[in-house]
Amino acid sequence: MDTVIHATNIKKIYSNKTVLNGVSLDLIPGEIVGLIGPSGAGKTTLVKIIMGMESTNEGEVAVLGTKMPNRAVMTKIGYMAQSDALYDNLSGKENLKFFGQLMGVTGSKLDKAIAHAADVVNLTDDLGKRINNYSGGMKRRLSLAIAMIQDPDVLILDEPTVGIDPELRQQIWAELYSLKEQGKSVLITTHVMDEAERCDRLALIREGITLAAGSPKALKQEYQVNTVEDVFLKAGRLQDENSSNR
Amino acid sequence: MRILAIVKRIITEMFRDKRTLALMFLAPLLILSLMYFLFNSNSTTNATLGVSNVDSSLVKAVDNKHIKIHHYGKNINAKHVIRRDNIAGVIKQSGNKLTITYQNSEPSKSTIIKQSLQQGTIKLKFAALKAATTKQAAALKQQQAILQKLVKASPQLASQMPTSKSKTSQQAPKNYTTSSHYLYGTSKSNFFIQFLPILLGFFVFLFVFLISGISLLHERTTGTLSRLLATPIRRSEIIIGYLTGYGIFAVLQTLLLVWFAFNVFQVKIVGNFWLLVLINLCLALVALSMGIFISTFANSEFQMIQFIPIVIIPQILFSGLVPLSGMATWLQWLAHIFPLYYGATSLTNVATKGADLASITPNLLILIAFIIGFTILNIVGMKRYRRV
Ligand SMILES: Nc1ncnc2c1ncn2[C@@H]1O[C@H](COP(=O)(O)OP(=O)(O)O)[C@@H](O)[C@H]1O
Ligand SMILES: [Mg+2]
Numbered sequence: 001m002d003t004v005i006h007a008t009n010i011k012k013i014y015s016n017k018t019v020l021n022g023v024s025l026d027l028i029p030g031e032i033v034g035l036i037g038p039s040g041a042g043k044t045t046l047v048k049i050i051m052g053m054e055s056t057n058e059g060e061v062a063v064l065g066t067k068m069p070n071r072a073v074m075t076k077i078g079y080m081a082q083s084d085a086l087y088d089n090l091s092g093k094e095n096l097k098f099f100g101q102l103m104g105v106t107g108s109k110l111d112k113a114i115a116h117a118a119d120v121v122n123l124t125d126d127l128g129k130r131i132n133n134y135s136g137g138m139k140r141r142l143s144l145a146i147a148m149i150q151d152p153d154v155l156i157l158d159e160p161t162v163g164i165d166p167e168l169r170q171q172i173w174a175e176l177y178s179l180k181e182q183g184k185s186v187l188i189t190t191h192v193m194d195e196a197e198r199c200d201r202l203a204l205i206r207e208g209i210t211l212a213a214g215s216p217k218a219l220k221q222e223y224q225v226n227t228v229e230d231v232f233l234k235a236g237r238l239q240d241e242n243s244s245n246r
Numbered sequence: 247m248r249i250l251a252i253v254k255r256i257i258t259e260m261f262r263d264k265r266t267l268a269l270m271f272l273a274p275l276l277i278l279s280l281m282y283f284l285f286n287s288n289s290t291t292n293a294t295l296g297v298s299n300v301d302s303s304l305v306k307a308v309d310n311k312h313i314k315i316h317h318y319g320k321n322i323n324a325k326h327v328i329r330r331d332n333i334a335g336v337i338k339q340s341g342n343k344l345t346i347t348y349q350n351s352e353p354s355k356s357t358i359i360k361q362s363l364q365q366g367t368i369k370l371k372f373a374a375l376k377a378a379t380t381k382q383a384a385a386l387k388q389q390q391a392i393l394q395k396l397v398k399a400s401p402q403l404a405s406q407m408p409t410s411k412s413k414t415s416q417q418a419p420k421n422y423t424t425s426s427h428y429l430y431g432t433s434k435s436n437f438f439i440q441f442l443p444i445l446l447g448f449f450v451f452l453f454v455f456l457i458s459g460i461s462l463l464h465e466r467t468t469g470t471l472s473r474l475l476a477t478p479i480r481r482s483e484i485i486i487g488y489l490t491g492y493g494i495f496a497v498l499q500t501l502l503l504v505w506f507a508f509n510v511f512q513v514k515i516v517g518n519f520w521l522l523v524l525i526n527l528c529l530a531l532v533a534l535s536m537g538i539f540i541s542t543f544a545n546s547e548f549q550m551i552q553f554i555p556i557v558i559i560p561q562i563l564f565s566g567l568v569p570l571s572g573m574a575t576w577l578q579w580l581a582h583i584f585p586l587y588y589g590a591t592s593l594t595n596v597a598t599k600g601a602d603l604a605s606i607t608p609n610l611l612i613l614i615a616f617i618i619g620f621t622i623l624n625i626v627g628m629k630r631y632r633r634v
Contacts, residue, residue, distance in 0.1 A: 051476055053632050069634045074478040085473035087255065089262040094255075101251035102477040130262075 004029055004064060004154050004185040005050055011058035012045055019045050021208030022059070027154070027185050032176060034199030035189040036232060041205045043189040044082050047158050050187070051079055064153065075103055078152035082159050082189075084139040086131045092118070092142050093127040096149055103150035117145035120175045122168055137163040144172065155179065155186045161195065173198060193229040202228065204235055207243075211235050248479050252487025253494075256461075260495060266457055270499055274449040275506055281445065282511050285438040293334035293355040295362070298322050300339040301420070307373075308337075308366030312358050328429055335359045344424040351430045367422055374420075439513055443522070443593035444566050446503055450496050450526045451533045451586055452558055458492045459537030460550050467545070475632035481625045489534050489621070496530030497523060517596035521603060525596065528613040529589035535620030536585070542627055561586035566594055585616045 005027035012020040019042040027033050035043045048054035050061050052069025061068040064076055086095050096114045100106075105113055118124045121141035131139065140163050147155060155176075161169050173195070176186055180200075188199065196202055197216050204212040204219075212219055212235045219231045260266060291312055297305050298318040309315055316333060324336040324347035334355040335348045346363065348356040465471040474484060500523050507513045515522070540557060544550040564570070564581035573581075581587045588609040595601035 052634065053472060053476060055633060069632060071478050071480065071632075071634050074476060077476075079473075079476040081469060081473055081476070083469050085469035087259065087470060088468075089259045090255070094258065098251055098255050099473075099477065102248050102474070102479050104247075104478070106247075 002028060003062070004031075005187060006062045007046070007050055007059065008061075009059040010046065010049055010056055010061070012042065012049065012054070013057050018208050020049075020205075023205060023208070023210050024059075025050075025187075025203055025210075027187055029153075029185055030180050030183045031200045032180055032186040032188065032198070034196045034202045035187065035205060036191075036193075036196050036202055036228075037205035037211075038236070039191075042208065043205060044158055046205065047156055047187070047189060051077065051156065075150060076153045078147035078150065078155045080143050080147040080155075080157045080160050084143045086134075086139060086142060086146075088132045089130065091128050091130050092123055092134070092138075095131065095142060096127070096146060099146045100149045105150050113149050113151065117148045120148065120172065121145045122171065135163075137165065137168075140164055141168070148175075153184055155184065155188075157186065157188045159189055159191065161190070161192060169195075193227065193232070196228045204232060206236055206239055211239055248483050249487045249490065252479075252484060253491040256488065256491030257494065259461075260491075270453050270457060270495060271502055274453065274499065274503055277449070278442075278445060278503065278506065279510075281441065282438055285441065291358075293358040293362075294331075295359055296322075296324075296327055296331070296333050296336035298324075298336060298338045300337050300344070304339075304366060304370060304422070307369040308362050310362055310365070313362050324427070325429055337363070339422075342420060342422055344422050345427070346424060347427040347429065349430065350428045356428075363424070370420070438511070439515075439598060440594070441567065442507055442513055443515075443597040444590040446500065446507075446522065447526060447529050447586060447589045447593045448562060448565060449503065450500055450530050451561070451589070452554075453499065454492055454496045454530045455533040455537040455540075455558065456550070456554075457495075457537075458488060458534045459541040459544070459553075460547050461492075462488065462538045463541040463544055463547065463550055466541070472631045475628070481628040481632070484628065485535075485538065485621055485624050488538060489531055489617075492534050493527065493531055496534070497527055500526040500530075515597040516600035517598075518602070521596045521601075521606065522593060525589055525592045525606065525610065525613075528610055528617070529585065532585040532589070532613055532616045532620070535617055535624060538624050539620050539627070542624075560584065565590035585613060588612050 003026050005025060007023070007025040010020050010023045010025075011018070023042075023046060025033070025035075025046070035046065037043050045054060049056050050063065050068065052061070052063075052074075063070070063073050066073045087098070090098070093114060096117060097110065100110045100113060114127075115124070118127055121144050123138065123141055123145060126134070126138060131142070134142065140160065144157070144160050147157065147160075161172065164172070176188075179186065188195070190196055199216065201215050202213065202219060203210050212222070212231065214222065216228050216231075219228065220226065223231045223234045225231055225234055292314060293312060294314045294316055295308070296316045296318050299320045305315060316331065318327060318336070322336070322338070324338060324345070327333070327336055328347060328349045333349065334352070335346060338345045338347075344363075346359070348359065350356045462471070465474070471484075475481070504519065504522060508515075536557070540553050541550060544553065561584045564577075564584045565586045570578055570581055592601070592606040592609040595606060
């Protein structure tokens with residue numbers, strides 16, 4: 001089992017609108033892959049398809065060697081949705097506990113996991129508060145903590161750092177690197193280009209296809225620019241020119 | 247285990263949501279109390295009673311300050327007269343037989359007539375009894391006088407005694423037999439107890455339907471539902487967790503309402519208390535699964551409320567509050583598609599007729615079929631969020 005995520009030729013059509021038109025993606029152990037692309041490109045859709053939460057019109061996904069959708073594999077995936085899905089009436093700790101239990105973590109193991117996850121996202125002092133007293137950034141951090149609660153082999157994070165201050169973002173990336181050291185894999189969608197720079201590999205999705213893929217360094221060389229942001233812009237421009245020429 | 251986590255979460259959330267708690271536990275008590283005072287108040291103080299060919303002694307006895315007497319001829323059609331003159335009831339007499347027809351559109355007026363008639367006949371009997379005793383006393387005196395004379399005078403006079411005896415027996419009170427008819431409703435339509443079981447079932451149904459439906463809707467719109475399905479939980483575990491969590495509250499609600507009715511209103515039920523709880527639990531589970539099912543067609547709490555006129559109101563109409571027997575045949579058949587019909591019928595049968603488990607089992611089975619049907623629909627419906 002070499003690939004953690006193996007998505008081939010994914011095609012997704014929402015009521016006549018082709019969102020993904022033959023996208024493939026691979027993720028190997030110990031790798032952080034960034035999914036970038038303009039808003040509405042289909043990043044979230046791809047992530048949901050990988051999770052088995054959305055159907056495909058064509059193509060297949062396997063996670064950890066198991067064809068998705070599959071319920072049992074869910075235990076090994078830590079998922080953070082683009083929008084926070086938390087129980088407002090419960091405290092941060094109760095949310096963590098609830099999702100931990102659903103993931104099959106129990107007893108003292110659960111207590112330890114809660115303490116660790118809260119520590120990573122700097123929420124230890126706020127765990128007792130109810131979610132309706134949380135700020136947007138705190139909710140984001142709690143969602144991330146929930147994604148890590150069962151110490152999963154794969155983390156799939158959909159725009160995890162929106163609304164999180166730079167200092168804490170550093171801390172979160174430190175944690176992601178430490179997970180990578182342990183041989184775990186991370187798939188992350190992002191808008192923030194300096195985060196994209198930190199990924200091992202990037203996939204730029206635009207107008208339904210993988211426009212460019214490779215390590216940030218290789219991409220910059222390929223497009224002869226200095227930043228990932230410029231790669232993003234130049235690749236997009238070239239694509240537009242191509243389609244208007246035709 | 248995962249079911250337990252869901253149940254625990256639902257209970258915790260519920261206890262934190264004071265408004266919903268109040269809606270579930272205080273609102274029914276309030277409505278029940280209002281109903282109680284509405285049905286049991288004797289605010290109607292006067293009733294007009296038509297009499298046709300009734301002994302004048304009886305009419306006089308029945309008459310009191312709550313009754314207004316209308317005299318009619320001998321051969322009248324009671325129902326026709328009641329409708330034409332809008333009176334509360336008519337008594338017709340033939341021989342010793344009294345036929346009472348109640349309009350019964352205002353049950354409290356029927357009650358006034360019933361009570362007055364009862365009091366009247368009792369009054370007559372007492373009066374007759376009193377008259378008889380006075381006569382007997384007089385006769386006794388007479389006899390004593392005769393006896394005294396007898397002792398003194400000739401023995402032929404003794405033959406007078408039996409004659410005076412036969413005179414007293416002629417004054418025996420008339421024993422009336424009565425039969426009652428109702429223009430609207432039945433004899434039972436007037437009592438709170440008759441509505442109580444139906445109300446019990448209805449409250450549980452309405453509140454559980456709303457609360458569970460809105461709560462699942464909330465999970466859907468806030469994204470927690472699809473987040474839940476990003477864990478290894480089974481779709482059935484979510485649904486069963488919901489049924490269990492809210493089922494607990496439904497049972498608590500039933501216990502509270504029944505306790506309240508027993509202890510505060512002093513309502514007496516004929517049947518087994520726990521059967522009522524069992525029926526209500528079944529009804530609650532139907533409401534739960536229906537609420538969850540209906541919530542998939544709503545995108546906001548308000549849209550959920552919009553379903554009440556479609557899903558809830560027809561059920562009230564066919565729950566027995568309006569007597570089914572008076573309905574057109576096709577309407578009676580229509581009643582059979584509503585779960586509340588089965589629940590309310592069973593509740594009424596247990597509470598007022600003392601029905602046992604065996605006799606309500608068919609209805610319970612139908613309710614269980616509803617539960618299973620909707621639960622399967624719900625579990626399948628969740629495939630929209632995760633296909634396994
Ligand atoms: N459930 C849905 N039904 C119809 N269209 C959808 C649905 N979900 C997403 N889309 C469309 O698919 C496109 C991609 O959306 P999304 O994957 O959320 O983009 P991104 O995450 O890259 O911003 C958008 O145009 C969006 O409108
Ligand atoms: Mg997105």
